[in-house]
Amino acid sequence: MTTIAVIGLGTMGLGIAQAYATAGLAVLATDAVPKARETALDRLRASLALRVRSGKLAQADLETLLSRIAVVDGPEAMGRADLAIEAVVERIEIKRALFAALEAVLPPDAVLASNTSSLSVGAMAEGLARPERLLGLHFFNPAPVMKLVELVAHPGTGAAALERARRLTEAAGKTVIPCPDRPGFIVNRCARPFYGEALALLEEGRGAAEIDAAMLAAGYALGPFGLIDLVGADINLAATESLAAAMQGHPRYHVFEALRRQVASGDLGRKTGRGFLYPETPDPAPDDAIALRIEATLVNEAGWLLAEGGTMPDGIDTALRLGLNFPRGPFQILAAQGREQVLDRLERLAAQAPVHLRGRYQPAPMLAR
Ligand SMILES: NC(=O)c1ccc[n+]([C@@H]2O[C@H](COP(=O)([O-])OP(=O)(O)OC[C@H]3O[C@@H](n4cnc5c(N)ncnc54)[C@H](O)[C@@H]3O)[C@@H](O)[C@H]2O)c1
Incomplete structure (x- = not known):
């Protein structure tokens, strides 16, 4: 019987446990905080009960799903796991200590995975006896719902570990996209210009409502400011600062x-009742140039990531469609608009860029003439 271990039963860990249990796999779950262990199954039962009430899940299936998850006292009780995924706090020394504890009990071929959003997987592998079995499995919130999982290889990750992590995660119904151990992986990085270029436009005097309206008209489910308002400006700032530093x-x-x-x-x-745009709605008078400009910078960022290796155009497109609900990926935009058009827009932006944005629009190698 294949067994998945999940460590950390907060927002992400509980959702990850649910995703694998739904697929019929046995899950061992734990958390450092006793209360989190004691309440884990009740919290899951409560959230699944909503699905039972709305007719999306049978009561018997809920019971079967919960019966596949065993909460244990700690990593020392996870010795039979084939794949162990951590979703503990975002601190590298805590993740390293946890992997060391897991290494001591797991079989030599068991795979170790981190759900980190912003730490280097390679840095986490330092000090491990078998760094080749460590990789990243980056789930999106809510983990049971979101299809995308970024599979992160650090330079020393072995093919066997990647293959097992992929197979088991695909069995849990996920679309697994390989990506390099670079800051922000694919989605959190390639999304930056969606917000950043909108903020550049705001700085130039355009309104949040007209910018969002332009993106809605171009087929996006939410505009940049609508998305920031949904997730929280504080969360967006933290992600932006983390990537800028990296x-x-x-x-x-x-x-x-x-x-x-x-x-x-x-x-x-x-969450606070007011944001860039919220509770207002996008203004219905779009200007096509706004969407074309933001999309040109999305293409360029994807081009820079591609140049760093470890990923493919199709993978980047799929990641942005599934991770951010974008109507099309950057390489589909490139194919539709043509290299000359995208390059021309970047060159015009570069020519007009204020001092603090000089260098921002330098075309990625794939676009250069
Ligand atoms: N929340 C998101 O949207 C999201 C999305 C993708 C990835 N992530 C990543 O997932 C991880 C967890 O995030 P979260 O939002 O679920 O956090 P959370 O705070 O909701 O849950 C973290 C849990 O880990 C437990 N924990 C802390 N240290 C532990 C240890 N040493 N051993 C066992 N359990 C421990 C805590 O008690 C807590 O229950 C982080 O690395 C985060 O970057 C979060």
Whole structure:
């Protein structure tokens, strides 16, 4: 019987446990906090009960699903796991200590996976006896619903570990996209210009409502400000700052003052009742140039990631469609608009860029003439 171990039973861990249990796999789950262990199955039961009530899940299937998950006291009780996934706090020393504890009890071929959003998987592998079996499995929130999982290989990850992680995660119904151990992986990185270029437009005097309206008209389910308001300006700022630091402050990851000011104001979005746009709605008078400009920068960022290796155009497109619900990926945009058009827009933006954005629009190698 294949067994998945999940460590950390917060938002992500509980959802990850549910995803594998739904697929019929046995799950061993634990958390450092006793209360989190004691309440885990009740929390899951409560969230699944909503699905039973709406007729999406049979009561018997709920019971079967829960019976596949065993909560145990700690990593020492996870010795029969084939794949162990951690979803504990985002601190590298805690993740490293956890992997060391798991290594001591797991069979030599068991795979170790981190659900980190922002830490280097390679840095986590340092000090492990078998670094070749460590990789990243980056789930999206809510994990039982979101189809995408980024499969992150660090330079020393072995093919056997990648293959097992992929097979088991695909069995859980996920679309698994390989990606390199680079800051932000695919989605969190390639999404940056969606927000950043919208903030650049705001800085130039355009309104949040017209910018979002332009993106809705171009087929996006939410505009950049609608998305920031949904997730929270504080969360967006943290992700932007983390990537800017990891990329040595490159202007493609510029942290716009408007975003900092928004967070300082306390109007973080839906959760506080007011955001960049919320509770207003996008203005219905779109300007095509806005969407073409934001999409040109999305194409360029994807081009820079592609140039770093470890990923493919199709994978990047799929990741952005599934991870952000984008109507099309950057390489589909490139195919539809043509290289000359995209390049022309970037060159015009570069020519007009203010000092703090110089270098932001330098075309990726795949676009260069
Ligand atoms: N929340 C998201 O949207 C999201 C999305 C993708 C990835 N992630 C990543 O997933 C991980 C978990 O995030 P979360 O939002 O579920 O956090 P969370 O705070 O909801 O849950 C973390 C859980 O880990 C437990 N924990 C902490 N240290 C532990 C240890 N040493 N051993 C066992 N359990 C421990 C905590 O008690 C808590 O229950 C982080 O690495 C985060 O970056 C989060």
